[in-house]
Amino acid sequence: MSAGDLGYLTIAEAARLLAARKVSAIELTRALLARIAALDPTLNAYITVTEHQALAAARAAQRRLDSGDGGPLTAIPLAYKDIYETAGVRTTAHSRLLADNVPKTDAETVRRLAQAGVVMLGKLATHEFAVGGPAFDLPWPPARNPWDPRRFTGGSSSGAGAAVAAGLALGALGSDTGGSIRLPAAYCGIAGLKPTPGLVSRRGVIPLAPSLDTAGPMAWTARDCAILLDAIAGHDAADPASVAVPRTTYARGVADSVKGLRVGLLRRHYERDVPGTPEALRMMTEAAAVLRDLGCRVSEASLPPIAEFNGVGRILICSEAYALHEATLRTRLAEYSRAFRVRVLAGALIRAADYIAAQRRRTDLIAQMAAAFATVDVLVTLPTAGAAPLLTEQRPDDGFAQPFATTVANVGAVPALVVCGGFTAQGLPLGIEFIGPAWAEARLLRLGHQFERATGTRDRRPVFQ
Amino acid sequence: MPSLTPNDMQALLANTGLTLNPGQMADLVLAWRQVAAMIAAIPRDRPMADDQAFAFRLAPPAPAQTRDPVRKKAPVRKKAPSRKSVRARR
Numbered sequence: 280m281s282a283g284d285l286g287y288l289t290i291a292e293a294a295r296l297l298a299a300r301k302v303s304a305i306e307l308t309r310a311l312l313a314r315i316a317a318l319d320p321t322l323n324a325y326i327t328v329t330e331h332q333a334l335a336a337a338r339a340a341q342r343r344l345d346s347g348d349g350g351p352l353t354a355i356p357l358a359y360k361d362i363y364e365t366a367g368v369r370t371t372a373h374s375r376l377l378a379d380n381v382p383k384t385d386a387e388t389v390r391r392l393a394q395a396g397v398v399m400l401g402k403l404a405t406h407e408f409a410v411g412g413p414a415f416d417l418p419w420p421p422a423r424n425p426w427d428p429r430r431f432t433g434g435s436s437s438g439a440g441a442a443v444a445a446g447l448a449l450g451a452l453g454s455d456t457g458g459s460i461r462l463p464a465a466y467c468g469i470a471g472l473k474p475t476p477g478l479v480s481r482r483g484v485i486p487l488a489p490s491l492d493t494a495g496p497m498a499w500t501a502r503d504c505a506i507l508l509d510a511i512a513g514h515d516a517a518d519p520a521s522v523a524v525p526r527t528t529y530a531r532g533v534a535d536s537v538k539g540l541r542v543g544l545l546r547r548h549y550e551r552d553v554p555g556t557p558e559a560l561r562m563m564t565e566a567a568a569v570l571r572d573l574g575c576r577v578s579e580a581s582l583p584p585i586a587e588f589n590g591v592g593r594i595l596i597c598s599e600a601y602a603l604h605e606a607t608l609r610t611r612l613a614e615y616s617r618a619f620r621v622r623v624l625a626g627a628l629i630r631a632a633d634y635i636a637a638q639r640r641r642t643d644l645i646a647q648m649a650a651a652f653a654t655v656d657v658l659v660t661l662p663t664a665g666a667a668p669l670l671t672e673q674r675p676d677d678g679f680a681q682p683f684a685t686t687v688a689n690v691g692a693v694p695a696l697v698v699c700g701g702f703t704a705q706g707l708p709l710g711i712e713f714i715g716p717a718w719a720e721a722r723l724l725r726l727g728h729q730f731e732r733a734t735g736t737r738d739r740r741p742v743f744q
Numbered sequence: 745m746p747s748l749t750p751n752d753m754q755a756l757l758a759n760t761g762l763t764l765n766p767g768q769m770a771d772l773v774l775a776w777r778q779v780a781a782m783i784a785a786i787p788r789d790r791p792m793a794d795d796q797a798f799a800f801r802l803a804p805p806a807p808a809q810t811r812d813p814v815r816k817k818a819p820v821r822k823k824a825p826s827r828k829s830v831r832a833r834r
Contacts, residue, residue, distance in 0.1 A: 590782035597779060609761045612768070621771045625779045627760045628748065628772075633783045639794070640786050679778030 285310035286446025287740055290503040293449055294351050297344055304344065304354035308337035308398050311356045315400065315447050318743060321428050323420045324441035326361050327369050328401040336398040343396050351506050351530065353396030358448040360436050361402040362409055362485040363389050363494075372485050373405045375418055375614045376607060386483025387518065388452055388494055388511040395510045400448055403438030409454055409487045410435060410600055411618030412673050421670065424467060425741040426707050430667040433462035439497045440467035444741055450498035450507050454484055456491045457592050458662065458685025461697040464497060465710025466667035468699040468736070470727060471497040472504045473685075475694045475717045477522030479508075480515035488599035489520070490638070491592065491689045500737055501698055501727030505529035508720060529721050533728040537573050540726065543580025543655035545714075552585035553684045556665035562701040562709050563661060569733050570659070575726075580655050583647055588690040589682035591644065594629060594637040595690075601626020622679070641690055648691035652716040657726055659713055660684060662697050666707035688714050696723040699736040708736075748776060 285307055288296070296302040312330055319325050333356070340354035359365065362372045364382035371377045385393065393399070404422040406412055413421035413431060422437040424430040425445035432440045436453030440463025443451055453460040455473040464471030472495045479494045486492050496507035509530050514523040544567060549555045555563065567577050582588075600623045601608075608615070608624070615623075651658065662685050674680070688695035693714055700711030711730070715723045731737050748756070750773055757764060764772060 586785070590785050593779065593782055594786075605760065612762065612764070617771065620768060621775050624762075624764075624768070624772050625775045627762060628753065628756055628776055629779065629783070633786070636783075636786045636788055639790060679775055679782075 280310075286314045288449060289499050290352070290355050290449050290506050291500070293355055294353075294506075297354050298349065304337040304341040304398065305334065307354060308333050308356055308400075311400055311447065311449075314445070318445055318447060321423065322425060322441045322445055322447070323404055323422045324438040324445065324447055325358065325401045326371055326373060326404055326419050326438070329368055329399055332368070333398050333400050340396045340398060350395055352392065352510055354398060355449055356398045356400050357392065357450045357452070358400045358403050358439070358442055359389060359452045360405050360409075360439050360454060362405060362454060363402075363452055364483040364485070365389055365399070365402065368399075368402065370402065370485070371419075372408045373417060373419060374407045376611060378418060382483070384483065387480035387515050389483065391511050392452075392507075403436070403442055403451060405437060406435035407616045407619045408485065408600070408604070409456065409459055410596065411616055411622050413437070413670055414616035414618045417616050423670070424667050425743075426468065426667070427705075429669055429671075430707070431466060431670050431673055433464075433466035433663070433667065435459040436463050436471070436497060440464060440469060440471075443467065443469045443497055443499055445743075446740070450496060450503055452507075452511070453495060453497045454487070455493050455495055455685075455689065456487045456596060457689050458683045460495050460497055461662045461685045461695060461710070461712060462683070464697040465662040465712075466708070468702075468708025468710075469497060469499055470501045470504050470696065470698045470731070471495065472508065472696045472720065472724070473688055473694060474508070474512070474720055476692050477520050478512050478524065478694075478718070478720065480511075480518045480521055482515055482518040486603060488596040490595055490599060493689070501696060501724050501731055502530065502533045504696070505533050505724040505728070508724070512720075524718055527721055529724055532721050533725050535725055537575055537726050537729045540575045540657060540722070541655045542570050542575040542577050543651070543658050544577065545582060545658050545660040546579050547581055548585050548684060548687070549661040553661070553664055553682055555661045558703045559661055559663075559665045559709050562711070566659070566700050566711050566730070566734075569730060573729050573733055578655065580651055580658055582651055582658070582687065582691075583644060585682050585684050585687060587640075588644055588687040591637045591641050592683075592686040592690045593679060594634065595641070597623060597626040598629045598634045598637075599626075601629075644690050645692050648693055649716065656719075656722060657713050657715050659711065660687075662710045662712040666703045666705070666709055685712070693717055694720045694723055696727045698727045698731055701734065701736060702739065747780060
């Protein structure tokens with residue numbers, strides 16, 4: 280198999296080939312490292328490539344496979360957004376301020392994946408401290424979209440979106456505070472899951488806004504996200520936000536039928552609040568037909584306007600991020616990117632009363648979100664208006680000027696999955712978002728998997744010259 | 745809407761210890777306009793006593809701590825005699 284073929288394996292396929300001895304851990308790791316060497320100078324997905332550690336981990340993983348002790352993630356090459364702490368490996372948060380930061384311990388999720396035998400390929404580009412936007416005034420350039428390198432990947436898990444779509448990692452961990460897993464998943468044509476707050480430990484993940492931050496998986500397919508979630512979900516007593524929910528097996532159930540699932544289209548959100556492009560709206564019409572063919576009962580559903588969720592989310596992010604960075608902003612203001620400063624400095628002016636008002640409004644929105652699930656099992660919407668815009672079209676104040684549809688699930692404290700819903704005439708991916716009630720990750724992953732199978736979107740990959 | 749002039753902003757920023765150059769101040773003025781509109785849009789007509797519990801949540805007490813120390817002890821039930829002791833009495 281060529282490096283291209285191996286880079287474009289799903290996690291599930293790679294695990295089968297590894298178990299059947301059709302490919303070795305070293306072969307797979309070398310193939311991915313070769314792809315990174317060839318393509319990353321264009322895509323900028325990686326900040327740090329950990330080649331030597333990766334090869335050592337691959338050898339250890341192969342010994343484990345040879346002894347019959349392998350699991351579904353043993354020898355699978357992954358990479359982490361560079362806000363996940365990794366023992367002995369630089370963790371920069373894509374910021375000049377942490378350019379030399381080498382943590383002593385792994386983030387809890389990284390530790391769990393290491394225990395499962397994964398091979399860490401390196402650390403991935405983000406927006407500075409997971410906020411802002413693509414910035415050209417930082418030591419590392421912003422990631423570029425594999426479907427068209429002139430285009431934005433979405434963010435802030437930008438390197439994760441690019442790396443998975445380009446076959447530079449079979450999966451990745453991202454973080455999502457207002458859409459940072461799901462926006463790159465949509466623009467890069469992959470699957471990304473923002474879990475229910477408390478399901479996945481955030482210990483050792485550099486925070487942005489602790490009342491909204493979540494950590495989650497990104498991969499080519501919903502099934503692969505389920506495999507990753509199986510390894511990282513579960514109570515962590517050392518994370519105060521972690522919740523001890525009964526253990527579920529996510530990957531095992533993805534192939535189950537979705538017949539009878541009540542699906543509600545958030546038509547007002549994607550037609551009026553953040554109106555989709557004509558191609559995205561056509562994709563939603565086709566998606567509704569696919570869901571009906573799968574046996575889902577499709578109806579319309581409603582939530583408060585996106586602007587309400589977005590306003591609350593922006594105030595919380597701005598205030599909490601400012602509070603976390605205030606001391607450094609005082610002394611090292613010029614070292615932050617302009618994009619970070621534009622998004623965060625306004626937090627210095629937000630009064631405590633306004634922050635509390637936003638938190639109180641959030642409790643209303645969470646209640647309204649929960650009420651919506653009395654009549655439907657899953658809500659469906661567009662995560663973005665359309666396909667990835669050009670990088671040159673991005674402005675530092677976009678986060679304020681344009682509402683993010685994805686913030687609905689963060690403020691509403693529910694899980695949401697983005698998968699590829701189709702492609703534009705130009706060949707750019709379009710995402711579709713499935714939102715569930717709290718702890719319904721298994722249901723979302725099942726629907727995502729069935730939807731991917733029915734639409735055939737997983738058969739198409741970016742083409743490189 | 746909490747409108748702030750650049751002078752108001754300078755005064756508030758002085759309290760935070762931040763010093764912005766003119767370009768950074770211009771960016772902040774633009775960003776604040778958007779944030780102020782979001783703040784103004786939040787409904788505030790909530791009952792005073794509403795939702796006091798959003799701030800934090802305590803973990804449930806550990807099982808050993810659940811016993812009420814002032815509660816009367818339940819009467820001790822007599823142990824049923826073992827077969828051996830019954831036999832011995834015979």
